[in-house]
Amino acid sequence: MAVKANVVHAHDIRSLVAGLPPKGRGTVLASFNGCTLGIAKFASHPLRERHPASDELLQVFDGELDLTVLTDTGPVEVTLRPGFIFVVPRGLWHSPRPRGSVSMMFMSNDKGSEVSNRKDPRLAQPSKRKTRPRG
Numbered sequence: 279m280a281v282k283a284n285v286v287h288a289h290d291i292r293s294l295v296a297g298l299p300p301k302g303r304g305t306v307l308a309s310f311n312g313c314t315l316g317i318a319k320f321a322s323h324p325l326r327e328r329h330p331a332s333d334e335l336l337q338v339f340d341g342e343l344d345l346t347v348l349t350d351t352g353p354v355e356v357t358l359r360p361g362f363i364f365v366v367p368r369g370l371w372h373s374p375r376p377r378g379s380v381s382m383m384f385m386s387n388d389k390g391s392e393v394s395n396r397k398d399p400r401l402a403q404p405s406k407r408k409t410r411p412r413g
Contacts, residue, residue: 295319295339295381304384312387319381325393326373334366334386341380347372348400358382371399 289307295317298305304318313332317339326348336345336358343358348371358364366372371394392399
């Protein structure tokens with residue numbers, strides 16, 4: 279998942295999303311202030327994840343995405359629909375669950391990112407397993 283350095287051009291999101299395989303993890307479009315900017319299309323998303331190096335920006339293009347974010351005051355549940363954006367705060371465990379197929383944009387710094395299959399990974403030692411590369 280290489281990002282071309284110093285390339286200045288526009289991205290046709292509709293065409294790029296249409297060309298994504300239905301079960302892929304996505305593709306990287308660019309780097310933005312130390313974060314990875316990419317798009318993905320998926321129908322399932324295993325595990326919870328967190329990104330300690332940055333917030334994560336999510337924008338849904340097609341489909342619906344149920345998202346649970348584990349906060350200090352309890353879980354926050356939201357449903358993202360086409361056109362919605364959501365910022366997952368840095369370091370918080372979250373679980374995106376698509377309702378069918380979802381296409382979306384994501385942006386975060388994946389340095390130190392972790393995944394867990396625990397219901398509440400805050401109660402256990404982190405897995406230290408990095409997230410799979412998106413792409």
